[in-house]
Structures are given as structure tokens and as C-alpha cells.
Amino acid sequence: MFVPMKRLLLATASVGVAGLLSGCSCIQEIGGAYFPAWLLSILIGWALSLISRFILIRVGIDGWIRPRSIGYPCLGVFFTLLIYLIFFTH
Amino acid sequence: MTTEEQKNPTGLAENPAARHSSKAILGAAIGWSFVILAILASVITYAWNSRNPRCNNGVLVADMIGIAPRVSGPIKELPIKDNQLVHKGDILFEINPAPYEIAVQSAKANLAMAEGALKNAGLQIAAQEDQAKAAQASLDQAQAKLATAKDNYDRIAPLLAKHYASAQDVSDAKNAMQSAQAGVAASQAQLLSAQSSVLSISEAQAKRDVAAATLAQAELNLKYCAVKAPFDALISQMSISRGAFASEGQQVFTLIDIHSWWVCEPYREGQIQKMKTGDPAVLELKTAAGKFFKGTVESIGWGATPQALQKSILPVIPQALDWVQLEQRFPVRIKLADDVPPEILRVGTTAAATVHTGR
Numbered sequence: 001m002f003v004p005m006k007r008l009l010l011a012t013a014s015v016g017v018a019g020l021l022s023g024c025s026c027i028q029e030i031g032g033a034y035f036p037a038w039l040l041s042i043l044i045g046w047a048l049s050l051i052s053r054f055i056l057i058r059v060g061i062d063g064w065i066r067p068r069s070i071g072y073p074c075l076g077v078f079f080t081l082l083i084y085l086i087f088f089t090h
Numbered sequence: 091m092t093t094e095e096q097k098n099p100t101g102l103a104e105n106p107a108a109r110h111s112s113k114a115i116l117g118a119a120i121g122w123s124f125v126i127l128a129i130l131a132s133v134i135t136y137a138w139n140s141r142n143p144r145c146n147n148g149v150l151v152a153d154m155i156g157i158a159p160r161v162s163g164p165i166k167e168l169p170i171k172d173n174q175l176v177h178k179g180d181i182l183f184e185i186n187p188a189p190y191e192i193a194v195q196s197a198k199a200n201l202a203m204a205e206g207a208l209k210n211a212g213l214q215i216a217a218q219e220d221q222a223k224a225a226q227a228s229l230d231q232a233q234a235k236l237a238t239a240k241d242n243y244d245r246i247a248p249l250l251a252k253h254y255a256s257a258q259d260v261s262d263a264k265n266a267m268q269s270a271q272a273g274v275a276a277s278q279a280q281l282l283s284a285q286s287s288v289l290s291i292s293e294a295q296a297k298r299d300v301a302a303a304t305l306a307q308a309e310l311n312l313k314y315c316a317v318k319a320p321f322d323a324l325i326s327q328m329s330i331s332r333g334a335f336a337s338e339g340q341q342v343f344t345l346i347d348i349h350s351w352w353v354c355e356p357y358r359e360g361q362i363q364k365m366k367t368g369d370p371a372v373l374e375l376k377t378a379a380g381k382f383f384k385g386t387v388e389s390i391g392w393g394a395t396p397q398a399l400q401k402s403i404l405p406v407i408p409q410a411l412d413w414v415q416l417e418q419r420f421p422v423r424i425k426l427a428d429d430v431p432p433e434i435l436r437v438g439t440t441a442a443a444t445v446h447t448g449r
Contacts, residue, residue: 027146027442029379034440036146056120064117071121074128081131089138090372090382090444 037088038080045080052079142444143365145422148355150375150439152348154326156341159185160314164335172328175348176319183317185336190312197305204294204301211294222284229277236270243267322348326437346437351426353385353441356419362390364447371424376440384427387445391421 027034049072056062065071163185170182243263249255323345330342353373357365371385396418400406424443426435 027376027440029376034146034376061113061117061120064113065121065124066114066118067121067125071124074124077128078124078131081128081135085131085135085138089142 038084041080041084041088044083045076045078048079048083049076141364141448142446143357143361144442144444145355145357145361146442148353148424148441148443150426150435150437150441151352151354152346152435152437153350154347154437155320155345157182157317157343157345158339158341159183159317159336160338161185161190161311162336162338163187163189163315165330165332168330168332170325170328172325172343174325176323176325176345178319178321180319181316182319182325183330183336183342185315185317187312187315190308190315193308194305194312197301197308201298201301201305204298208291208294208298211289211291215289215291218284218288222281222288225277225281225284229274229281232270232273232277236267236274239263239267239270319345321345324348348432348435351430351435352388353424353426353443355422355424355441355443356394357390357422357445358417358419360417362420362422365390365422365445366447369445369447371443371445373424373426374442375430375434376442377436378431378434383430385424385443386427388423388425391423394418394420 027036028040029035052075053062053072056065165183166186167181167184170176170180176182243260243266246255246260246263250257250260326344326346328343330336336342365387367387367389369387371387373383373385374381375383397408398406422443422445424445
């Protein structure tokens with residue numbers, strides 16, 4: 001389970017970095033097609049929330065997170081919007 | 091994952107003691123802070139997006155014209171190449187001028203002929219006017235003769251009763267008077283004839299004017315043989331080469347006005363509510379990804395054809411009347427600032443725009 005997750009994370013991160021390197025555009029060119037910035041933000045936000053969850057598991061606080069059902073989705077939304085606001089608004 | 095975590099992945103301790111309560115508080119604080127952060131970020135993003143509407147589907151456009159010759163003929167000189175920059179007044183191509191030069195010479199000769207005819211007509215008319223003057227003089231003479239004859243008759247006629255004059259004298263005087271009257275009538279008729287035979291110069295003048303206009307047209311046609319750039323422009327879609335026959339009014343290539351760049355962004359109807367003419371915009375052109383350029387909202391389109399209004403002989407009904415309806419979009423014209431490097435400007439470039447309203 002861990003290895004595919006790691007690969008997925010790497011793939012997501014590389015797409016994100018590629019996007020950031022190309023200048024934080026409103027639309028990102030991937031393989032000849034333009035993707036909206038929010039799509040990229042969601043990918044990065046989702047990856048960041050996954051990383052956060054791993055950190056919180058390591059710290060041992062993951063099980064105590066309340067409200068558990070919406071905590072991590074909210075974190076994903078927060079990271080997504082944060083990435084969008086920082087890199088894709090000008 | 092470690093073996094310990096696999097046994098107990100949630101991190102929950104087996105013994106809920108005092109440290110649990112502190113962890114529970116921390117967990118709740120973290121969890122709720124996620125919720126609050128998400129709400130906060132949502133509000134900020136919504137506010138930013140509604141104040142700064144963005145559109146990613148735009149294209150870069152410039153004023154374009156199709157260049158067509160005003161006269162027909164084979165292309166003699168073609169000093170330009172496709173995709174080249176030309177300046178206002180530069181020669182784009184030259185049509186073989188030989189037939190148009192001949193037309194100018196012919197028109198010049200026609201004009202000279204018409205001018206000669208006009209001069210001759212003037213002389214002829216002067217002669218006719220002189221004749222009319224002569225006829226007037228002879229009429230005056232005849233009238234003087236008549237007056238003399240009348241005086242003579244008036245003087246002699248009363249003398250017949252007193253026998254101071256013979257009947258022959260009176261008869262002679264009367265005849266002389268009648269003859270003078272006939273002479274006056276003849277002179278009058280001659281004068282009228284002479285006056286009416288004076289020609290008008292206007293016909294010859296009109297013929298000269300026609301010849302002058304024909305020459306002007308011929309000279310203009312000769313000038314049209316050299317086609318010049320009407321503004322600083324880029325050549326595109328050149329479909330002609332040297333020697334080819336260019337027909338009057340038929341487009342041979344396109345000129346892109348390099349001083350008229352603007353971006354056409356199809357904004358959604360909800361987005362244009364706050365937008366107004368003159369609002370600053372940030373533009374991104376995909377020929378220079380990662381760079382941002384300034385722009386200004388020039389105008390917002392007053393209409394776009396909805397699907398149901400597309401022209402047809404029968405009503406157009408969309409295939410699917412979905413419960414989700416897409417927003418209508420209107421073209422927003424954003425003028426590009428002048429400081430954009432020209433090498434990245436191409437008609438049709440994908441352009442993204444963010445308009446800053448309320449600034």
C-alpha cells in the first residue's frame with residue numbers, strides 16, 4: 001500500500017512543481033493541453049493534506065482529531081485554496 | 091508504516107488517562123482549526139474571485155485587412171516575404187504598369203485634342219460674333235436710310251397739292267421709303283440669323299473636362315499599380331508569387347496591424363456585472379508563459395448569439411434541455427498595453443485575463 005502511495009505523491013508533486021516552475025499561470029500546459037489552475041491546486045492541496053496526515057500519524061495525534069469526518073477534507077480545501085491564492089492570483 | 095501503527099493505526103492509547111484528555115483537546119483544536127481555516131480560505135477566495143473575474147479562454151486579436159490590388163495585371167515586383175514586417179508606405183507589390191502607362195498617354199493625347207477643339211471653337215465663335223456685330227451695323231445703316239427716306243417723303247408729299255413737286259417725285263420718295271423699310275426688315279432678319287448661328291462653347295468645354303477626368307483616372311490606375319502598405323503591419327497568408335496574375339479586388343495576402351493588439355475574452359454573464367470600461371487587467375499570453383502584461387477593459391460586448399437564435403429556416407431547439415444550464419458568455423475587449431515585446435504577439439494566441447474591478 002505504501003509504495004503506490006509514495007509513487008502517487010511523487011507524481012502529484014512533480015506535476016505541481018512543473019506547474020509552479022512554469023510561472024504560476026492561470027492555466028497550466030500539461031502535454032499540449034491547458035488545465036485550469038484550480039485543478040492543479042486541488043491536486044497539490046490533496047497531496048499536502050495526505051502528507052499532513054502522515055505527519056500527524058507519526059506524532060500520534062491523528063486518532064484524536066475531531067471532528068474526524070470533516071477535519072482532513074477541510075484541510076484539503078484549505079491547502080487547495082491557499083495554493084490558489086498564493087500562486088494563481090495576480 | 092511501523093508494526094506498532096499497523097496494530098493501532100489511529101494512535102488511540104489503550105488506557106484513557108490524563109494524557110488522553112490533553113491529546114483530545116489538542117486533536118479537537120487541530121480538527122476545528124482545519125474547519126475554520128477552510129471556511130476562512132473559502133471566504134477570501136470567493137471575495138477575491140468575485141472582485142477579480144478571471145477568464146482563461148481568450149484569444150489575442152489584432153485588426154486585419156485583406157490586401158487586394160485596385161487594378162489587374164501580372165505582378166512585376168514582389169519585394170516582401172510572408173510573415174515579414176512592413177512599414178506604412180512601403181511597397182508591397184507592383185503590377186506591370188505598361189498597359190496603364192499607355193492608357194495615360196492615350197488620355198493625355200485625348201485631352202490635348204479636346205483642348206485644341208476648345209480653342210478652335212473659341213475662334214469660330216469669335217468670328218460668328220463679329221458677323222453678328224456686322225449684321226447689327228448694317229441694320230443700323232438700313233434704319234438710318236429709312237429715316238432719311240421717310241423724312242424726304244414727308245417733306246415732298248405736302249408739296250404735290252401746291253404743285254411744287256411732281257407726282258413722279260412723290261412716287262419716287264415713297265418708293266425709296268418702302269425700299270428702305272424692306273432693307274431694315276432684311277437687315278433685322280440677317281442680324282437674327284447671325285445671332286442664332288453663334289455656337290455655344292460649353293460643349294467643347296464639357297468634352298475637354300471629360301478628357302481631363304479620363305486622364306486623371308488613367309493616372310490613378312497607373313498609381314494603383316504600386317500597392318503600398320496602409321499602416322505598419324505584418325504580412326500573413328501570402329498566396330501569391332512574382333509573375334502571378336493579380337485580379338482587381340481579389341485578396342492576395344493579409345496585413346495584421348501591429349498597433350492594434352487586443353484580447354477577446356468570453357466572460358460569463360455573472361462575471362461582467364462588476365466590470366466596467368477602463369478597468370485594469372492582467373493578461374497572460376501563452377506565447378510567453380509565466381509573464382504578465384497590463385491591459386485595460388476597452389468595451390464589453392452587447393450581444394452574443396444564443397444557440398436558440400442561430401439562423402435557420404426552422405426554430406433551433408437544443409438536443410438536451412438539461413437541468414444544468416451553462417452561463418451565457420459575452421466577449422470582453424481588453425486592450426493590450428504598448429510595452430509588450432512584439433515577438434510574442436501572434437493573432438490567435440491563447441490569452442488568460444484577470445480584470446481588477448473596483449480599483
